[in-house]
Amino acid sequence: MSALGAGASTTAKNLAVFIDADNLNDATALDHVLLTVRSLADRVIYRRAYGRPESLKSIHAVLWRHGVRPVANLIVDKTTTDSALVIDAVEAVCTNDIHIVAICSGDADFVPLATWLREKGCRVLCYSLANKIFANSESFYDDVVLLDVVEPESPPDSEAKVAAPAQASPSQATAAPTEAPPNQVKPTPPAVSSTVVAVPSVKNILAVLPELRTNKPLHLSKAARKLRDAGVLGEKSSSTPLFRRFPAQFELLPPEQPNTVKYRG
Structure with missing residues (x-):
C-alpha cells in the first residue's frame, strides 16, 4: 500500500x-x-x-x-x-x-x-x-x-433530542400566558473531523498479485483474499471498487456482474 x-x-x-x-x-x-x-x-x-x-x-x-x-x-x-x-x-x-x-x-x-x-x-x-x-x-x-x-459518520444525536410539548387541553388553552422559560442552550453537535486514506496504487496491487502480469483472468475472491492479507484492502472491503479506480490497467469480466479481473498491461 x-x-x-x-x-x-x-x-x-x-x-x-x-x-x-x-x-x-x-x-x-x-x-x-x-x-x-x-x-x-x-x-x-x-x-x-x-x-x-x-x-x-x-x-x-x-x-x-x-x-x-x-x-x-x-x-x-x-x-x-x-x-x-x-x-x-x-x-x-x-x-x-x-x-x-x-x-x-x-x-x-x-x-x-x-x-x-x-x-x-x-x-x-x-x-x-x-x-x-x-x-x-x-x-x-x-x-x-x-x-x-x-468523513466519519456522526453519532446518533439522541441526547440532543427534545421531547415535544404535550398538547394543551382546552382549559389550558384559555389560561393566562405564563412567563416564558429562560432560553435553553442548544447542545453543541460533536465536531466531525476528516481523515485521509491513501489508496493503493497499481504498483502496490501488482506487487501483491504478480500473477496478473501474465494477463490471465484472476478470480476476484482470490484477489480480495490476498489483498486483505497484505493489508492493501480493508477486512470487509470489496476488491471490485478498487480495480474500477484503474480502468486503463484492469478489466473486470463480465462487465455486468464481474467475478474475475484481468490486467491490461
Missing part, C-alpha cells in the same frame, strides 16, 4: 513542492501531504500553490500553517495555473540543487513537466485525490500517492 510518504528516499537534500490548488484544494488532504513531504528531504526550499483566488482562499489556513507561498492566476480569460506552475518548477530545478519534486495535482497537463524533471535526474512524486487522477499516471511519476478524504 502506498502510504503517505512511502517509496521516496529520506536521504535527499532539497525538495520542492508545487500545488495545483485548482485540482487539489481539499484542506485536509493537502495538510497531510505537506506534513509528509517534510520528512522526505533535509529542506523543502520551494513551497508554492497556484490557482484561482477562490481556490487559494479555501486552503489559505493550510498554506499559512506550512509556509506555502500562494500564487494567484493572472486576470485573463483563461486560467494560468498550469503555466505558472510549470515555469516556476523549471526555473527552480535549473537554479537550485533539487533532488525531489512533489507535484500536488492529478491533472495530465503536468505529464511533460514530470517527464522533463525525471530526465534532469529529479525524483518526481505525484499527490492527488483518488477521484481526480488521470489514467496510467504511474508511467510518468516515480511514485503516485492517491488520497481519499473520508
